[in-house]
Structure formats: structure tokens, C-alpha cells
Amino acid sequence: TQLLEQSPQFLSIQEGENLTVYCNSSSVFSSLQWYRQEPGEGPVLLVTVVTGGEVKKLKRLTFQFGDARKDSSLHITAAQPGDTGLYLCAGARLAGYALNFGKGTSLLVTP
């Protein structure tokens, strides 16, 4: 059973376009994290959202945690080729315990 569903699974866009990736669950999480993974490397944390309704910005990336803490979204403005990678959302029930990962969204940004 997949606790976190990510959509879309694949996304191919041109440089300069905007995009949104979704992470949905029927479960409540104490926090939700977004990771980016490049080929041949491990995931690297982008952001953690903790409070329902929270919005965090990281340069051109905007992350939002749903009010009920069951879902999250990642919005990228004016995508660049350097944004290419696998974006993973992961929910934590409690701090320090293992994360439940979504299957990921593979993003390709072409010049």
C-alpha cells in the first residue's frame, strides 16, 4: 500500500515554463519533506513543512502543506534545465522515524 501518491509520475517541459507536482495521502503526517534526487546519487532534502497550511519558498520553488496535513504541492516557476531530477515527497509520522516515500515525479526540463 502506497501511503503517498505523487502526480504526475513524469513531466517533460521546456525551460521557462511553470509546473506543479502533487503529493496526496489519506493519512495525516506530522511533517512532510521534499527531496530531489539526481541520477546516481542519493536524495537531498529540499524542504520540510510542518504546520498545516504552511507555505515555504526556496528561490523559484514554492512548497505548500495542506491544511489537514495530508497533502502537499511543489510549484516551480520558470523551470531551468538544472531543475531536472526526481522529486520525492516523504511523510513522517513522528520525528526520527522512517519516512514514507512517494514514488516520485521525474522532471525533465529541456533548453
Added chain:
Amino acid sequence: NAGVTQTPKFRILKIGQSMTLQCTQDMNHNYMYWYRQDPGMGLKLIYYSVGAGITDKGEVPNGYNVSRSTTEDFPLRLELAAPSQTSVYFCASSYPAGAGALTDTQYFGPGTRLTVL
């Protein structure tokens, strides 16, 4: 400060062989984890440890064993390799954010790509 290191980077095993995947972290983290990542399937937790001498099963522990004799090391053992264990294995570590905190950051190693033929 190397973070989380894993060896080997690549390995090919024959069915029935055994091997140990090594994981070491130099951040003095209490918590360590082993995940496997299959194409299009995200990361699945195999085992985790909340401190030296303490380990527990994750979502997919069958066919694997772990030990945690030191804070730094968390090796993963495959006793009888099977084709279903072909995957990329990631080790991660974290330090609990403290009493009352809701989350912490997990730091991942570069992974070990294992093929079982």
C-alpha cells in the same frame, strides 16, 4: 566531514551468494536507516536503528539482516541473494530533532547498485 558513505558503489552477485553492504556516517547521528529503491517505486524501508545495539524491521525486511555495534556503522547483510533483491540500496542517518520537535533531516549516502543474476 564525509557525511554518509556507502561501499561498494556497484556489485553483481550470483543467486545464493551473500554479501554485506557497508554504511558509515561521521555526523554522530543516533538514527540510521536502510532503504531500497526500485525503478518507479520510490524508497522502501528495509531496517532502521535508533542507536547502537538497537535495530528494528521496516516495510521490506525479508532476506536481509542488520547489526549496529557502533554509532557510526550500520551494515546490511544479504545471506542468500535472489533476483528480487536487484535494486539500489541507500543508507541514511538522522539526529532526532529533540523532545517536542516534529521532524528531523535524513542524510542519504550515494547508494549501492546491486544486481543479482
